[in-house]
Amino acid sequence: MAGNIEAICRELGLRLTGPRRTIMQVLSDSSDHPDAIELHRRVTAIEPTISLATVYRTVNLLREKGVLERHNFGNGRARYETAASEHHDHLINVETGDVLEFHSEEIERLQEEIARAHGFDIVSHKLEIYVRPRKRPRGAGQS
Amino acid sequence: MAGNIEAICRELGLRLTGPRRTIMQVLSDSSDHPDAIELHRRVTAIEPTISLATVYRTVNLLREKGVLERHNFGNGRARYETAASEHHDHLINVETGDVLEFHSEEIERLQEEIARAHGFDIVSHKLEIYVRPRKRPRGAGQS
DNA sequence: GCCAAGTTGCGTCGCAGTTGCAAAAAGTCG
DNA sequence: CGACTTTTTGCAACTGCGACGCAACTTGGC
Numbered sequence A, B: 001m002a003g004n005i006e007a008i009c010r011e012l013g014l015r016l017t018g019p020r021r022t023i024m025q026v027l028s029d030s031s032d033h034p035d036a037i038e039l040h041r042r043v044t045a046i047e048p049t050i051s052l053a054t055v056y057r058t059v060n061l062l063r064e065k066g067v068l069e070r071h072n073f074g075n076g077r078a079r080y081e082t083a084a085s086e087h088h089d090h091l092i093n094v095e096t097g098d099v100l101e102f103h104s105e106e107i108e109r110l111q112e113e114i115a116r117a118h119g120f121d122i123v124s125h126k127l128e129i130y131v132r133p134r135k136r137p138r139g140a141g142q143s
Numbered sequence C: 001g002c003c004a005a006g007t008t009g010c011g012t013c014g015c016a017g018t019t020g021c022a023a024a025a026a027g028t029c030g
Numbered sequence D: 001c002g003a004c005t006t007t008t009t010g011c012a013a014c015t016g017c018g019a020c021g022c023a024a025c026t027t028g029g030c
Helices: A003-011 A018-029 A036-046 A052-062 A105-117 B002-012 B018-029 B036-046 B053-063 B106-119
Strands: A068-071 A077-083 A089-093 A100-101 A120-133 B069-073 B079-082 B089-093 B101-102 B121-131
Touching: A003 A018, A003 A120, A018 A036, A018 A052, A018 A077, A052 A068, A105 A120, A105 B106, A105 B121, A120 B106, B002 B018, B018 B036, B018 B053, B036 B053, B053 B069, B053 B101, B106 B121
Parallel strands: A089 A120, B089 B121
Antiparallel strands: A068 A077, A089 A100, A120 B121, B069 B079, B089 B101
């Protein structure tokens, strides 16, 4: 991914600066969905002078360019991930905050159908399933 | 619904105050999905002395008690609706901000399947389809 | 190396929502 | 009904995330 950084900057007419290099490096090294502060933490671990404002600006820039996606999983802080080539939705573990990705062609199709039935075109959509590890693999009644 | 207000307060151990009566009245009269400020606007049209803080506090209270649901459709302001007996998802018209509700048993089932396949139980979920009115009813290809 | 343009860090601002506090209202009991 | 306790309210100050203006500083082209 590192090789991409220069290409992306050139392509987007952005200057290849130290902070950007670091931030993009951290982003492509992150397989989870960090928020801006966590991103800043990771970035400053490498290059301590980079400010939070720059993280915000870079992240917005990359999002506008379609390089990043921003999600809001409900704790008030936006979380980021590098835009995948293929669309996916999210399973959020409410106990740990971890996020798993999934994709269901069937659900996509059903959404398409629903939108159409109402006379709309889909601009985007968001499916988040908030889950917790299942305690009782099978049987065993509960409250 | 008006009759509910007293019942709800009693049941929840809340005092039946003027502001609460007005706010709950407005809520049950609202079939759209107003945000806190719009709610406050409507409330103060009836009783001008009620403060925004009280609207927030009441709305949070009712949400904790399961009377209201809060959504975040992406403009930074949370929007509220009275909790329906039946779960539903949302179609958001990005041009107007209007919200339509829908329900798909099939999608629900598929989500259940997906969660289970990953070893989770669903706590809740959120499906939002952001749409715009379709300009070209049929035919007329475009890139 | 020099210069114009883009970028950064800092501090500040804005907005949505929350909270501490003192005053006011609700419910309770005699 | 009136005194008393507890909950609510309005106000204003505050919080947290994120955005922004500005002066100083890099970047990349010549």
